[in-house]
Amino acid sequence: MDLYFAPLACSLATRIALYEAGAQARFIQVDTLTKQLAEGGDFFAVNALGQVPVLREDDGWTLTENSAVLPWVADRFPEARLAPPAGTRERARLHQWLGFIGTELHKAVFVPLLGKDVDEAVKDYARGKIARRFDLLAHHLESRTFLLDAFSVADAYLVTVLNWAPYVGIDVSQWPAIAIYAQRVRERPAVARAFAEEYELFKRTPH
Ligand SMILES: N[C@@H](CCC(=O)N[C@@H](CS)C(=O)NCC(=O)O)C(=O)O
Structure with a gap:
């Protein structure tokens, strides 16, 4: 799992969730002004809005928007209890x-x-x-x-x-x-x- 992030931007919330869950993840730094990746490459190719967070699963599936990414991380690692059960x-x-x-x-x-x-x-x-x-x-x-x-x-x-x-x-x-x-x-x-x-x-x- 990869998290595209910028230091102290809202993507920090997903890093916190991943650490709370003890999840294995790679953190890919983005310059949100130039839309370049620290490791090289165009961030617009990852997210057409040029915004972090973007979460990418190992099969290439991506998810954007804090309101979707954060519950997704919680549901991927239920033993960490980062969200209440669905339907409650x-x-x-x-x-x-x-x-x-x-x-x-x-x-x-x-x-x-x-x-x-x-x-x-x-x-x-x-x-x-x-x-x-x-x-x-x-x-x-x-x-x-x-x-x-x-x-x-x-x-x-x-x-x-x-x-x-x-x-x-x-x-x-x-x-x-x-x-x-x-x-x-x-x-x-x-x-x-x-x-x-x-x-x-x-x-x-x-x-
Ligand atoms: N609607 C998005 C907004 C994300 C967002 O505003 N990200 C900021 C960092 S906190 C960003 O990437 N800004 C760069 C830009 O908008 O060009 C979400 O909730 O995930």
Whole structure:
């Protein structure tokens, strides 16, 4: 299994899931600006959108989109219990949180704020969405250890996205429940290892 990734990008969530599962995988680094692979080659040939994550199984089958890749990894390694069983309400909640993280946080808030050539008016529009979304999250996490009853791939995605907060001027300490949650998740050995490895790669990557 191969994971196409960029250091500290959203593909980190899949690396975390693979480490949590103890899965064997090859990690192929992508420059998301030039769309070149670190080992040489055109990333557009892998994903026409030029986006990570892309997961490739050994027979060449590929899957994109965090909301599909993360549950797929969870289902491939069921003994790791990274997602609730299919058909349960708790599984429906997993997809609810993956949708929230992907659309309401990743795309609606962080993408415009992380973008280098984004107009200030667009950034202001994105900033206007922070409070309601972070308040909702904080309220949910006040009485919980993880998003669901146990650690899941949704936590892997959320902690990946929250890591971008300081880069866009969001002070997560305004929401203590979120800050404490993120710290707790990042202390998990698989999560800490994934972050440490990608930080090293990030430092060596031109931005
Ligand atoms: N809808 C995709 C979005 C993935 C995405 O935004 N990936 C970013 C990194 S976090 C990327 O590859 N950006 C480069 C680009 O959009 O050109 C998903 O959820 O997987």
